[in-house]
Amino acid sequence: MASTASQGAASGLGAELKTGATAVPPDQAERIAREKYGLTGKAEWLWGEKDSNYRLTLDDGAEYLFKVLNPAENPAMTSMHSQALLHVEAADPGIPIQRIIRTLDGEADFRMTDDEGGTRGVRMVTFAPGISQKSQPHSALQRYRVGLLLGRMQKALEGFTHEAASHRITWDMKHAAGIRDLFSAFDDAAQRARLERAMDDFENLIVPRMAELPAQVIHNDFNMENILVSEEDPDTISGIIDFGDMVHAPLLFDVAVGAAYQMGDAEDPVEAMCDFLKGYATEKTLSDEEIALLYPAVVTRMLMRLAIPEWRAKLFPEHRELYTRNSPTVWAQFARLDAISRDDAIAHLTAACRL
Known part of the structure; x- marks a missing residue:
């Protein structure tokens, strides 16, 4: 209830x-x-x-x-x-x-x-074979292959159209500005302030240029629980599941979603994202404008991963543990990412995209 x-x-x-x-x-x-x-x-x-x-x-x-x-x-x-x-x-x-x-x-x-x-x-x-990537050991090769598959998925969806493709869903980054309304669910002032800064970047850097970005129908949820790997060989990707958050949106957002999740528990979150981006770059090329917006787009997905589940936990407190099960991981990712010079991070992400 x-x-x-x-x-x-x-x-x-x-x-x-x-x-x-x-x-x-x-x-x-x-x-x-x-x-x-x-x-x-x-x-x-x-x-x-x-x-x-x-x-x-x-x-x-x-x-x-x-x-x-x-x-x-x-x-x-x-x-x-x-x-x-x-x-x-x-x-x-x-x-x-x-x-x-x-x-x-x-x-x-x-x-x-x-x-x-x-x-x-x-x-x-x-029923797709394998076990969630999240539950298995992670490696540079595994992340590379996930990025490669996202590139192939985008290419496969290039010609896909549907009347419902522009339907509004909560997890569509195009509408992330509305999520600012959810920050009141956080009691911790420092957490709210971090989310506010991330939202400011989205509104100031991405929103004014969003309409110019290449767009198509995207998977929009390339996360570690939707990516299945072989239990015997975790570097082998055995399945991509859950098309439930598909939407017509900038391709950049699809890449940012994938990169945000591939940070996982890596000590160097930027290097982990670069592994993923190198794989993606073998199939698809981001423009200079898209690359310039990649970092704030990744951070926007991170704030969405925190704010949406927290608000849902307020609506359905009996499911709080399930909805917010990933929140500690995302806050830890924020801490590790914030410990790295933003300019250095952007430079490494740019280099990975331009292989």
Whole structure:
């Protein structure tokens, strides 16, 4: 249940994150799988920020990911994510993404009626092999390969269009300025001040030039939990999952998102980002203008990673531990990044982008 903080929900938080991940009963998920897909198996609930997810395991051991999407998700958004998966599969079959499982009627997704009488989107995809990059040892080679895959993903999505691509979502950096409204969720004055400085950079450096930046539909969530690696060989990237935050936005923001997460727990966060950027540069080239904005864009994603979960934790206090589980890591990244000369950091990032 939402706390009283929801009474004045800030403009920085979109409808899809003001609505909890309302689960459907596992037996209902199993029934839908049988009736709509002709698949009989056991449904196991999996955590999701805004959707109700299940691992569906068939009698023969085959596994699928069954998603009942957030009630607030626009049907057009559901369609866009499904069509994007199909588009990337056709454009570059070597990118290790999940594959759409069509219904018995040939649909890539469909609408179900839940127990409350509301309609929700449903999608079934293959269960990607591997384990999250976050949970495994990290290396320069691993980060390089993640960057390379982001470049390939952007190239695969170059020709993709959809009516819902400009739909507003909370995690779209284009609208990050609205997140300033969420800073009141932080009781620590020093933390609020650091976020304010980061937001000032976004508004002063990026916003005035944002409309000029090359843009297309982007994945927008290349984070360590959406990147799967081989458990036996963590330097092998085995899967890229979760197209749920896709949006039409500057390509730079996609790169900044990926770079921000690849810092991980590295002692030298700039060097870790450079590993990622060197891989990306083998596939795509950022312009001088984009490179000049990369550092503040990375920091903007970092502030989003702190402010959005903190505000959601106020709305849904029963899920605070899950929503804010990564916040200590991001604050530690801020501390390590702030200990490095900004000019030196920008110079190293620039060199990595221009290989």
